[in-house]
Amino acid sequence: MPPLDRSPSPDGASPTSVNEPRDDARGNDAPKMRAEGLRAFFGTTEILKGVSLDLARRQVTSVIGPSGCGKSTLVRCLNRMHEVVAGASVRGRVTLDGRDIYARDVDPVLVRRRVGMVFQRPNPFPTMSVRENVLAGLRINGLPIDDPEALVEKCLRNVFLWDEVKDALARLGGTLSTGQQQRLCIARCIALEPEVILMDEPCSALDPVATAKIEELIQELSERFTIAIVTHSMQQAARVSDFTAFIYQGELVELATTDDLFTNPKNRRTEDYITGRFG
Amino acid sequence: MATASSNDDPAAPGAEAAPRFDREVNVGDIVFRAVTAFAGVLVILALALVVVDLGAASGRTLVRDGASFLGARAWDPVHGLFGALPFLYGSVVTSIAAVVGAVPIAFGIAVYLTEYAPLWLRGPLGFLVELLAAVPSVVYGFWGVLVLVPWLRTTGEPALASALGFLPIFQGPPVGNGMLAAVLIIGLMVLPTISSVSREVLSAVPLALREGAQALGATRSEMLRAVVFPYARSGLAGAVLLGTGRALGETMAVTMVIGNRPTIAASAFAPASTMATVIANQYDEASGAHLEALATLGLLLLALTVALNVAARLLAVRTRTAGSALPPRAPRASLLP
Numbered sequence: 222m223p224p225l226d227r228s229p230s231p232d233g234a235s236p237t238s239v240n241e242p243r244d245d246a247r248g249n250d251a252p253k254m255r256a257e258g259l260r261a262f263f264g265t266t267e268i269l270k271g272v273s274l275d276l277a278r279r280q281v282t283s284v285i286g287p288s289g290c291g292k293s294t295l296v297r298c299l300n301r302m303h304e305v306v307a308g309a310s311v312r313g314r315v316t317l318d319g320r321d322i323y324a325r326d327v328d329p330v331l332v333r334r335r336v337g338m339v340f341q342r343p344n345p346f347p348t349m350s351v352r353e354n355v356l357a358g359l360r361i362n363g364l365p366i367d368d369p370e371a372l373v374e375k376c377l378r379n380v381f382l383w384d385e386v387k388d389a390l391a392r393l394g395g396t397l398s399t400g401q402q403q404r405l406c407i408a409r410c411i412a413l414e415p416e417v418i419l420m421d422e423p424c425s426a427l428d429p430v431a432t433a434k435i436e437e438l439i440q441e442l443s444e445r446f447t448i449a450i451v452t453h454s455m456q457q458a459a460r461v462s463d464f465t466a467f468i469y470q471g472e473l474v475e476l477a478t479t480d481d482l483f484t485n486p487k488n489r490r491t492e493d494y495i496t497g498r499f500g
Numbered sequence: 501m502a503t504a505s506s507n508d509d510p511a512a513p514g515a516e517a518a519p520r521f522d523r524e525v526n527v528g529d530i531v532f533r534a535v536t537a538f539a540g541v542l543v544i545l546a547l548a549l550v551v552v553d554l555g556a557a558s559g560r561t562l563v564r565d566g567a568s569f570l571g572a573r574a575w576d577p578v579h580g581l582f583g584a585l586p587f588l589y590g591s592v593v594t595s596i597a598a599v600v601g602a603v604p605i606a607f608g609i610a611v612y613l614t615e616y617a618p619l620w621l622r623g624p625l626g627f628l629v630e631l632l633a634a635v636p637s638v639v640y641g642f643w644g645v646l647v648l649v650p651w652l653r654t655t656g657e658p659a660l661a662s663a664l665g666f667l668p669i670f671q672g673p674p675v676g677n678g679m680l681a682a683v684l685i686i687g688l689m690v691l692p693t694i695s696s697v698s699r700e701v702l703s704a705v706p707l708a709l710r711e712g713a714q715a716l717g718a719t720r721s722e723m724l725r726a727v728v729f730p731y732a733r734s735g736l737a738g739a740v741l742l743g744t745g746r747a748l749g750e751t752m753a754v755t756m757v758i759g760n761r762p763t764i765a766a767s768a769f770a771p772a773s774t775m776a777t778v779i780a781n782q783y784d785e786a787s788g789a790h791l792e793a794l795a796t797l798g799l800l801l802l803a804l805t806v807a808l809n810v811a812a813r814l815l816a817v818r819t820r821t822a823g824s825a826l827p828p829r830a831p832r833a834s835l836l837p
Contacts, residue, residue: 226706241814276605301716302711302714302715305711307619325632330717330718330719331717333714333717334716334717337715337716338715340708340711340712340715344706344708344709344711344712345712346709346712346713346726346727346730346731347709347731348727348730348731348733349730351640357713357716357726358716360726361713361716361722361723361726362715362716362717362718362722406712409716410715410716413716413717447774476568
């Protein structure tokens with residue numbers, strides 16, 4: 222397993238080198254990520270009040286719940302993005318392949334290379350071309366790129382964007398349509414070969430056609446990546462995910478297979494929420 | 501009205517009046533609009549008047565003998581010789597040197613305040629920097645006369661001469677009053693302009709882009725280099741231009757320390773003069789061709805500073821609309837102080 226601590230590896234190679242064999246062999250049943258008693262704060266306000274949940278390996282886990290319940294905060298704690306906001310803090314444990322990413326000697330920067338993130342609003346870098354956007358993560362991290370053209374094509378094909386932009390690779394990232402921008406952001410994320418992809422309402426700024434493309438893409442990507450997706454749409458959760466977690470007022474109410482959660486909720490509050498009685 | 505029976509007046513209380521959309525004349529609105537429009541026009545008129553009057557006072561020196569006026573080195577009012585070159589040289593060299601010196605520090609302040617400083621420090625430190633801009637020019641000048649110039653004469657310039665004396669600019673007698681003192685004072689005075697505008701530009705870089713870079717595993721400095729600086733590039737250039745404009749126009753403090761001699765010397769220790777300082781020093785004893793020459797210098801100075809401000813504004817606007825619909829990290833005030 223690649224190290225997460227701050228000491229640079231002796232040969233200077235990155236722990237997330239694209240060619241490195243991944244510790245994700247099929248048949249490995251241990252959860253990819255696990256939160257234990259996770260508490261998150263903004264100042265003194267407690268946003269997450271002790272959440273424990275598992276992200277199953279190479280599965281899609283969706284996180285649903287009413288606005289303000291802490292579902293975005295939850296995924297932002299999984300790649301240590303919560304703490305970049307001034308005044309934000311985290312307590313509890315989050316493990317990635319058994320390793321606590323909040324341990325003292327863990328470099329959050331290395332965590333984020335292995336746990337990628339896609340945001341609510343597409344945020345391609347506007348000063349970079351489509352091509353440079355795909356390569357941005359590797360360039361920022363100073364990783365070697367053997368064949369940039371091939372990598373760009375591969376990543377853009379993976380997000381079903383290649384045919385649409387193959388003649389426009391030099392255009393600025395911000396000139397694409399919103400749906401294309403979001404797929405470009407996913408391409409930028411997977412170019413770093415993360416092991417987990419966190420998606421924070423990735424379709425909320427998109428139209429239904431673009432949304433359908435992203436959902437298809439999520440299915441495709443779950444062959445290779447462990448995915449957590451925050452969504453405000455229960456239909457979307459039902460369509461794309463294998464597991465669904467219901468968060469309410471900073472607590473995990475229920476985590477079950479998506480089929481179970483929607484057809485046979487164990488908890489009364491889950492049932493109220495999915496049947497539209499509140500939220 | 502079909503429902504009206506006992507009372508046929510639709511305006512009477514209780515009656516169901518048909519809605520009326522007739523255009524009405526609102527006198528208050530018209531008057532208010534006229535007053536505010538007048539205030540707006542006044543600004544344009546004032547600027548136009550300044551240009552026209554300066555142009556008239558210059559006696560069309562630029563039209564009559566533009567090249568020879570701009571290119572002549574001699575400035576001798578007693579013998580009727582008026583050449584602008586020493587002042588152009590003094591203004592341009594002191595301004596550029598001051599800005600070159602101030603930019604790294606100003607950018608450093610801006611980056612520290614927007615990216616690194618702890619939250620509790622950002623407000624007070626930012627306020628202190630802005631306060632530097634609020635100190636009256638004459639106070640800087642007085643400090644220059646009392647502290648900076650004597651120190652340069654006794655310590656600073658001799659030290660420079662002995663360490664770097666092989667360079668022509670650090671040769672010559674350590675006078676104190678001169679280019680170097682002016683450059684230091686101007687640099688101090690443009691620091692808040694450049695740093696506060698840069699700070700605004702940097703904080704206008706959308707949070708979504710910063711987080712996008714961080715989520716890719718960028719450290720803070722990698723994020724700055726890859727995303728923030730490229731996005732803010734033109735705005736930062738605008739900040740530098742604004743600072744240059746401020747430096748060119750700086751008068752009072754510069755007059756007090758620059759030595760006021762219309763000469764072009766290689767040495768940074770030597771006294772010099774700028775367009776702004778020569779006008780301030782000589783306007784009240786000037787008449788005829790002398791006054792025309794000063795007015796011409798005034799016109800040139802005005803044109804230069806206007807051009808720099810317009811360029812700075814254009815660059816700032818480009819940052820604000822750099823092809824992204826993402827909201828800025830912080831709401832921004834006007835880019836011009």
